[in-house]
Amino acid sequence: MLRNFQELLADKVARVAINEPLGHHNSWQIGGPADLLVEPENQTQVVEVMRFIQDQQLPLVVIGQGTNLLFDDAGVRGVVIKIGARMGSIDIADTRIVAGGGAWVPQLARLAMRAGLSGLEHCIGIPGTLGGLVMMNGGSHRHGIGEHVVRVTIVDLDATIHQLSAAECRFDYRYSALQERGAVVVEVELECPAGHRAEIRREMLRDLRERRRKFPRKQPNCGSVFLSTSAMHASVGPPGKIIEEAGLKGLRCGRAEVSQQHANFIVNRGGATSADVLQVISRIRSAVRQQLDFDLRCEVRYVSPTGKICPVDQVADRMFPAG
Numbered sequence: 001m002l003r004n005f006q007e008l009l010a011d012k013v014a015r016v017a018i019n020e021p022l023g024h025h026n027s028w029q030i031g032g033p034a035d036l037l038v039e040p041e042n043q044t045q046v047v048e049v050m051r052f053i054q055d056q057q058l059p060l061v062v063i064g065q066g067t068n069l070l071f072d073d074a075g076v077r078g079v080v081i082k083i084g085a086r087m088g089s090i091d092i093a094d095t096r097i098v099a100g101g102g103a104w105v106p107q108l109a110r111l112a113m114r115a116g117l118s119g120l121e122h123c124i125g126i127p128g129t130l131g132g133l134v135m136m137n138g139g140s141h142r143h144g145i146g147e148h149v150v151r152v153t154i155v156d157l158d159a160t161i162h163q164l165s166a167a168e169c170r171f172d173y174r175y176s177a178l179q180e181r182g183a184v185v186v187e188v189e190l191e192c193p194a195g196h197r198a199e200i201r202r203e204m205l206r207d208l209r210e211r212r213r214k215f216p217r218k219q220p221n222c223g224s225v226f227l228s229t230s231a232m233h234a235s236v237g238p239p240g241k242i243i244e245e246a247g248l249k250g251l252r253c254g255r256a257e258v259s260q261q262h263a264n265f266i267v268n269r270g271g272a273t274s275a276d277v278l279q280v281i282s283r284i285r286s287a288v289r290q291q292l293d294f295d296l297r298c299e300v301r302y303v304s305p306t307g308k309i310c311p312v313d314q315v316a317d318r319m320f321p322a323g
C-alpha cells in the first residue's frame with residue numbers, strides 16, 4: 001500500500017520517502033517513522049500533494065525544521081509534508097521581503113540586516129523555518145514575527161490557495177489562527193522599516209552571544225519548553241527560574257533531562273523517547289502546581305501517531321497523571 005502511494009506521489013513532488021525516521025527531522029531527535037514524508041519544492045507541488053491526501057483521506061502533518069515539535073515514538077500513520085530548504089527563497093525589494101515558507105529564519109534575519117532593514121533582530125537565533133515561525137508567531141525579547149507580516153499565502157486542506165492578511169492570522173503571544181486551520185504556509189510577505197545596518201548587526205550579535213551563554217548547545221533540545229508570558233513573569237516569574245527554584249534542574253526520566261544550564265530546556269541525553277520527555281514535563285508541571293498553584297503551559301507541540309498536533313502538556317498529563 002505504502003509503495004503504491006510512494007509511486008503515485010513520485011511524479012507529483014520532489015522527494016517522497018516511506019517509513020522515514022522522524023528523529024531525523026526534529027531538533028530533539030525523537031520519534032518513530034512516518035508512513036510517508038514528502039518534500040515539495042514549489043506551491044504547485046504542495047497543491048498536488050494536498051489533492052492526493054484529500055482523495056486518499058490520509059492524516060496529514062505539516063512540518064518545517066521540527067524545532068518546536070515532539071513526535072511520538074510510534075511516529076505518524078499518514079503523510080508528513082516537510083516545507084524546508086527547497087521552498088526557502090528570500091527576495092528583498094525596498095522594505096518588502098517575500099520569502100518561501102521553508103526560508104531559514106537566521107538567514108532571513110541576516111539578509112534583512114544586510115539590506116539595512118530592521119525588525120528581525122530578535123529572530124537571528126531562532127533555528128526554524130519562516131512557515132513554522134509564522135504558525136507559532138515566534139520571536140524573542142517580547143516580539144513576534146506577526147508584527148511584520150503583511151500577507152501569508154497558504155494551501156488549504158482542500159488544496160485551494162488563499163492569501164491571508166495579518167489581521168486574518170489573528171497573531172497573539174505564540175499564537176496564530178493558522179494553528180487551527182491545518183493549512184500549509186507556502187509564502188510570507190513581510191514589511192520591515194529601514195534602519196541602521198551597524199546597529200542592527202550589533203543587536204543580532206548581542207542576541208547570539210546571550211543565547212550561546214544561556215542555552216544548552218551540545219545536547220539535542222527543542223528550545224524553551226514552557227510558555228513565558230508577561231502576566232506569568234509578573235505573578236510567579238519566568239519558567240526557567242520557577243523550575244530551578246523547585247529543585248528540578250537535572251531531573252531525569254529515562255534519557256531525557258531538565259538541562260543543567262537552563263531549566264526551561266529539556267535535553268536528550270542520547271536515545272530519549274517521547275515518553276521520557278512527556279514524563280519529565282508532567283513531573284515539572286505537577287511539582288510547580290503543588291508548590292506555586294500555577295499551571296505551566298507548553299510552547300512545544302506534540303504530534304500524535306494519527307497526526308493531531310496539540311501543546312505537549314495536554315498529552316503529558318494524560319499519559320502521566322501522577323507526574
Ligand SMILES: Cc1cc2nc3c(=O)[nH]c(=O)nc-3n(C[C@H](O)[C@H](O)[C@H](O)COP(=O)(O)OP(=O)(O)OC[C@H]3O[C@@H](n4cnc5c(N)ncnc54)[C@H](O)[C@@H]3O)c2cc1C
Pocket residue numbers: 027061062063064065066067068069083101102125126127128129130131132133134135136137138139140183184185186215221222223224301309
Ligand atoms: C535552540 C532553540 C532555540 C529556540 N528559540 C526560540 C525563540 O527564541 N523564540 C521562539 O519563538 N521559538 C524558539 N524556538 C522554537 C522554534 O525554533 C520556533 O518555534 C520555530 O519558529 C519553529 O519553526 P520550525 O520550522 O522548526 O517549525 P516546526 O517545529 O517544524 O513546526 C512548528 C509548528 O508549525 C507548523 N508548521 C511548520 N512549518 C509550517 C508550514 N510551512 N506551514 C504550516 N504549518 C507549519 C507545524 O505543524 C507545528 O505546528 C527555539 C528552538 C530551539 C531548538
